[in-house]
Amino acid sequence: VSTEMYNLEHQLRELQLIRCSLLPGEAFSFVLSPEDTAIWSSLLDALDNGVDGEIEMPAKGTSLCSARFSVRTPGSPVWFEAQVPEGPLQCSDVLVRGENISRYQQEHWQSIVSQSTAEVRDSEFPIYELFSLHLLPRLHEYDGDKHSPTSAGTPSEIHAHRPEIFHALLTSHHLVSVTKRKLMKGWSSDLHITGFAKVGYPGLIYAEGEKENVEEFVKNVKAMNWLALRVRFIEQVAAPAQTANAGDEWMEVQKISEVLELMRKKGRESCVTNHGIGSSSST
Known part of the structure; x- marks a missing residue:
């Protein structure tokens, strides 16, 4: 042959x-x-x-x-x-x-x-x-x-088993890297995370979603090489203002004033101002 x-x-x-x-x-x-x-x-x-x-x-x-x-x-x-x-x-x-x-x-x-x-x-x-x-x-x-449906059962059962919603705030000396920004956008999609990244100097990252997903997102972010990265908090949202809308997604902003405006709409402006980021009187 x-x-x-x-x-x-x-x-x-x-x-x-x-x-x-x-x-x-x-x-x-x-x-x-x-x-x-x-x-x-x-x-x-x-x-x-x-x-x-x-x-x-x-x-x-x-x-x-x-x-x-x-x-x-x-x-x-x-x-x-x-x-x-x-x-x-x-x-x-x-x-x-x-x-x-x-x-x-x-x-x-x-x-x-x-x-x-x-x-x-x-x-x-x-x-x-x-x-x-x-x-x-x-x-x-x-x-x-x-x-697959995320849950099954009667509306009361679904409500009773509603997942815990967490949010996290991270800051760094700067956030410029295109690679890091693309990775975070990808992770936010895969993990169903909403939030934003403030690019430039300083860098700021805010993420919200189910507990395990937020923890995984923060873990992924920390695994990258950063200058002076700090996790300011990762905790349960005391009172979720509302269920995420279809238009909610990961976004990027350029200014601290934009950060404050986004957090103000969520009723959580103090989450950033209490950490010395901007001030409640900023516009």
Whole structure:
């Protein structure tokens, strides 16, 4: 058996494993031209039908392109696209695709792909293991968290189990780094945090959300390199003024007066003025 034929059979075996491992609703499709899709589909069908001896290379003059494919899960805005390695013990790049996903989400999933790829790199069928053992389970978990109701029961039960709302205030010598600002915006989205960052000198960060999420947000912020970062407080909101509106989100401001105005609207101006930031008479 020629090396070329051996590699082709190995690619087909990996494609077969991937297709056979899919759960109901998961969709496999080639990302190729109609002509190339027809060639790869016929080769794969021959293998599926148990006619290994009938698998043949395309006729001379017909080039066989690399097999690119995608796998999607039902209703997910994120899916993966990959190229089947051309031989054993090889691992090709896997790309994250999506509809209306943020750049942070794209980078988050690409990081998961990179970490998972390192774990399967020495496998005989690395792309198969990457999809079946790592990426698709993580994607189902992500979709489940996204679409599951946050609580169940009667309105009184929901009210009784309403999560604790916390807020936190952090200050630093300055906040200029574009990287830090992008990371905080991404974390605020993932952790459902509302609040703001006052950029420039000094730097100021205010976050509000569920207790565990605020604590995680503060932990992430502290893990970055800062000059004179101080956590002024992280505590339960005594009396949440209102449920977060659809328009509430993470934002950036440039001036202390803007900070005071935002906190005044929340009825919490003293939360910053008591720490020597601005004054209640500032405008």
